Amino acid sequence: MAKEYGHYDDAAREYVITDPCTPWPWINYLGTEDFFGLISNTAGGYSFCKDAKFRRITRYRYNGVPMDAGGRYFYIKDGDTVWNPGWKPCKTPLDFYECRHGMNYTSIEGRKDGVTAKVLFFVPLMTWAEVQKLTLTNTTDKVKKLKLFSFQEWCLWNASTDMENFQRNFSTGEVEIEGSVIYHKTEYKERRNHYAYYSVNATVQGFDSDRESFLGLYNGFDAPQAVLEGKPRNSVAHGWSPIASHYLEIELKPGESRDLVFVLGYVENAQDDKWESKGVINKRMARETLSRLDTAAKVDAEFKRLCQYWDNLLQIFSVKSADERLDRTVNIWNQYQCMITFCFSRSASFFESGIGRGMGFRDSNQDLIGFVHQIPERARERIIDIASTQFADGGCYHQYQPLTKRGNDGIGGGFNDDPMWLIFGVCGYLRETGDFSILDEPVPFDNVPGSEKSLFEHLTISFDHVINNLGPHGLPLIGRADWNDCMNLNCFSNDPDESFQTTENKTEGSKAESLMIAGLFVFSGRDYVELCRHLGRNAEADRAQKYIDEMVVSVEKYGWDGEWFLRAYDYFGRKVGSKENEEGQIFIESNGWCTMAGIGLKEGLCDKALDSVKEHLDSEHGIVLNNPAFTRYYIEYGEISSYPAGYKENAGIFCHNNPWVIIGETVRGNGKAAMEYWRKICPAYIKDQTLHKVEPYVYSQMVAGKDAFRPGEGKNSWLTGTAAWNWYTITQFILGIKPTYNGLEIDPCISPDMKEYKVTRKFRGATYEIEIKNPNGATHGIKSISVNGKEITGNLIPLFEEDSFVKITAIL
Ligand code: GLC
Numbered sequence: 001m002a003k004e005y006g007h008y009d010d011a012a013r014e015y016v017i018t019d020p021c022t023p024w025p026w027i028n029y030l031g032t033e034d035f036f037g038l039i040s041n042t043a044g045g046y047s048f049c050k051d052a053k054f055r056r057i058t059r060y061r062y063n064g065v066p067m068d069a070g071g072r073y074f075y076i077k078d079g080d081t082v083w084n085p086g087w088k089p090c091k092t093p094l095d096f097y098e099c100r101h102g103m104n105y106t107s108i109e110g111r112k113d114g115v116t117a118k119v120l121f122f123v124p125l126m127t128w129a130e131v132q133k134l135t136l137t138n139t140t141d142k143v144k145k146l147k148l149f150s151f152q153e154w155c156l157w158n159a160s161t162d163m164e165n166f167q168r169n170f171s172t173g174e175v176e177i178e179g180s181v182i183y184h185k186t187e188y189k190e191r192r193n194h195y196a197y198y199s200v201n202a203t204v205q206g207f208d209s210d211r212e213s214f215l216g217l218y219n220g221f222d223a224p225q226a227v228l229e230g231k232p233r234n235s236v237a238h239g240w241s242p243i244a245s246h247y248l249e250i251e252l253k254p255g256e257s258r259d260l261v262f263v264l265g266y267v268e269n270a271q272d273d274k275w276e277s278k279g280v281i282n283k284r285m286a287r288e289t290l291s292r293l294d295t296a297a298k299v300d301a302e303f304k305r306l307c308q309y310w311d312n313l314l315q316i317f318s319v320k321s322a323d324e325r326l327d328r329t330v331n332i333w334n335q336y337q338c339m340i341t342f343c344f345s346r347s348a349s350f351f352e353s354g355i356g357r358g359m360g361f362r363d364s365n366q367d368l369i370g371f372v373h374q375i376p377e378r379a380r381e382r383i384i385d386i387a388s389t390q391f392a393d394g395g396c397y398h399q400y401q402p403l404t405k406r407g408n409d410g411i412g413g414g415f416n417d418d419p420m421w422l423i424f425g426v427c428g429y430l431r432e433t434g435d436f437s438i439l440d441e442p443v444p445f446d447n448v449p450g451s452e453k454s455l456f457e458h459l460t461i462s463f464d465h466v467i468n469n470l471g472p473h474g475l476p477l478i479g480r481a482d483w484n485d486c487m488n489l490n491c492f493s494n495d496p497d498e499s500f501q502t503t504e505n506k507t508e509g510s511k512a513e514s515l516m517i518a519g520l521f522v523f524s525g526r527d528y529v530e531l532c533r534h535l536g537r538n539a540e541a542d543r544a545q546k547y548i549d550e551m552v553v554s555v556e557k558y559g560w561d562g563e564w565f566l567r568a569y570d571y572f573g574r575k576v577g578s579k580e581n582e583e584g585q586i587f588i589e590s591n592g593w594c595t596m597a598g599i600g601l602k603e604g605l606c607d608k609a610l611d612s613v614k615e616h617l618d619s620e621h622g623i624v625l626n627n628p629a630f631t632r633y634y635i636e637y638g639e640i641s642s643y644p645a646g647y648k649e650n651a652g653i654f655c656h657n658n659p660w661v662i663i664g665e666t667v668r669g670n671g672k673a674a675m676e677y678w679r680k681i682c683p684a685y686i687k688d689q690t691l692h693k694v695e696p697y698v699y700s701q702m703v704a705g706k707d708a709f710r711p712g713e714g715k716n717s718w719l720t721g722t723a724a725w726n727w728y729t730i731t732q733f734i735l736g737i738k739p740t741y742n743g744l745e746i747d748p749c750i751s752p753d754m755k756e757y758k759v760t761r762k763f764r765g766a767t768y769e770i771e772i773k774n775p776n777g778a779t780h781g782i783k784s785i786s787v788n789g790k791e792i793t794g795n796l797i798p799l800f801e802e803d804s805f806v807k808i809t810a811i812l
């Protein structure tokens with residue numbers, strides 16, 4: 001059996017890491033709103049409030065040596081031995097180590113020489129602070145005298161300039177120290193109205209706030225001079241690198257335990273209320289927060305509230321089947337990951353630095369389907385934010401910054417799939433909530449006041465953006481790229497200093513068309529038509545349907561390669577993703593979307609396309625993006641051919657798009673194939689944790705494909721559309737519980753060996769307990785359904801009043 005670094009504890013909803021030396025830092029996220037933290041299994045990581053770039057609270061070094069240096073460290077000096085509860089940074093061998101990653105909290109426990117140190121890290125609900133509750137226990141029969149040092153390094157707020165502008169940064173650092181609280185107030189005296197603080201609920205015997213004084217200039221985090229000598233310097237930082245470290249002398253009787261509550265907080269003051277006295281920051285709000293968190297009992301109560309918050313979120317959808325891996329994925333980890341992508345989009349992970357990308361237009365719309373059932377109000381707000389960055393012609397900024405909610409000029413627009421995702425996201429929201437009032441909401445273009453049109457009109461212009469941008473075959477022009485950011489058919493770059501995605505060296509007369517957008521247009525265009533009909537806007541529905549029908553004809557006529565759907569036409573109008581090509585003959589995106597949309601289903605095109613995907617793209621670890629992989633740079637294709645074969649968009653297993661094929665398989669009723677594909681990429685089924693490398697409890701964006709050096713190796717864990725797409729796929733298309741405008745549709749498509757399962761689903765205020773029975777080993781097609789004991793025809797469970805309890809039995 002392959003080595004395991006940890007295991008699931010489903011009852012506690014935790015992943016338990018038992019070996020600190022994981023093949024890559026295995027992280028978790030703290031915080032539910034505004035105040036967030038990333039924390040690795042050895043307590044590495046950093047915190048920020050609202051925006052990982054502009055309001056970074058603690059410093060982190062990416063891709064450091066050793067890996068994952070910097071974080072929330074406690075140093076325990078017991079005689080001559082110095083150790084940390086999370087093993088790092090000292091790496092003193094521990095007698096016991098365990099890290100439990102739970103729902104927005106992490107607890108790390110280390111034991112050494114008869115002392116147990118357990119730290120619980122979490123952000124209380126509605127609080128701009130992270131709590132670190134440290135419990136020290138003496139398990140020996142002798143008195144223990146320990147020296148404890150805490151440690152955090154401040155970031156000078158802007159995480160980007162913090163890493164660059166040293167001629168300024170080394171002179172700006174400022175702190176204030178009051179009792180056991182160390183305040184970080186760099187730049188507060190000029191334009192900032194925010195500061196951070198780090199406290200402990202006990203009298204300290206010393207402190208440090210200057211990094212060099214604490215560590216020693218040439219020492220690493222593993223050997224702070226102050227700790228090694230057991231003597232804090234009581235340093236007050238002036239410029240250079242401010243830190244926060246408390247020093248406590250602790251005496252523990254045999255068997256005695258002591259709790260200490262450390263709080264890392266952040267405050268924004270009103271402009272006219274910044275100061276307590278000249279040069280002294282106004283600490284009122286910090287004190288208020290600290291008074292709410294100054295005892296272990298208060299902290300425990302806050303922790304309980306956080307756990308209840310998650311109880312509530314996770315009881316909206318749960319499944320009970322014979323497969324515990326399926327259950328834990330659906331009931332815990334997939335939902336959790338969707339919530340994390342809601343909070344962080346693609347900004348901050350151990351693969352996203354938090355200083356690069358803001359929120360993606362396309363990404364955020366897709367993410368919606370993963371969390372709308374849990375936090376519909378916040379989904380509503382997100383939709384309005386996203387739509388407000390759209391242009392009047394239906395195009396969209398590709399990304400926007402969460403702090404300002406403004407479109408990102410540096411990247412601009414021109415990704416021609418973007419507009420359709422708004423329809424996809426909004427219809428997902430409407431099906432879940434039935435809140436049609438959102439469609440009347442006035443929403444501006446490019447955030448310009450006065451430009452508002454209703455959200456419904458935004459959907460119309462999104463739809464029209466595709467039909468206003470058709471190419472010579474009547475297929476959608478691709479623009480800078482479609483879903484595949486790296487399919488840059490108008491880029492033609494010879495200059496390594498140009499961005500593939502924002503450069504279009506050729507656009508005049510471009511014939512570059514996308515079959516992926518065509519499939520998306522048919523699939524989500526039908527959503528638009530259905531919505532129009534639901535609203536009684538039949539003329540608009542007819543108009544839209546006509547364009548969809550035309551698109552289907554164009555795809556069948558110009559988008560079919562004989563055995564599968566083409567991927568695109570390039571700038572010159574030549575086929576991409578055809579058997580005529582030398583490399584990149586077949587792609588996942590167009591075959592996924594066109595089969596999801598059921599284009600040519602009756603004529604057998606979907607069957608052929610899916611069989612070809614199986615033959616050419618399937619592999620042990622999942623479906624690769626294209627085949628054969630590109631082995632040289634194709635200037636006419638752009639970034640996709642820049643990657644080595646088997647990685648990322650060049651024939652990697654993009655876990656994000658595997659669900660399209662899986663849904664395609666459900667369209668043709670092949671539940672066996674659908675579930676087989678799903679299990680291949682689902683983390684709960686990972687066989688070799690060392691090979692997979694990244695966290696085994698969440699999806700990663702990519703797993704190295706069959707052409708890679710190490711097929712099966714995962715990368716870019718956590719922040720990926722994979723979370724929402726797999727959630728959508730497993731719950732709606734495989735388990736088959738689909739929210740619709742008029743009720744829940746029951747339409748499973750499963751593996752024939754799944755004999756029964758039960759889903760509990762809260763929907764529009766009622767609770768549905770749905771039992772699916774499959775006595776004959778079918779894969780799809782409901783034979784009979786009873787609702788509260790009465791047989792119904794069809795498979796749509798109508799809406800029930802709030803608080804009703806509805807019992808459904810469906811037989812396949
Ligand atoms: C990344 C991006 C997403 C894009 C995908 C494929 O996951 O976040 O927007 O669609 O890569 O290029």
Ligand code: GLC
Pocket residue numbers: 485486501639648649
């Ligand atoms: C890179 C990545 C792609 C991602 C894009 C976002 O091209 O390969 O996955 O979507 O950056 O800008």
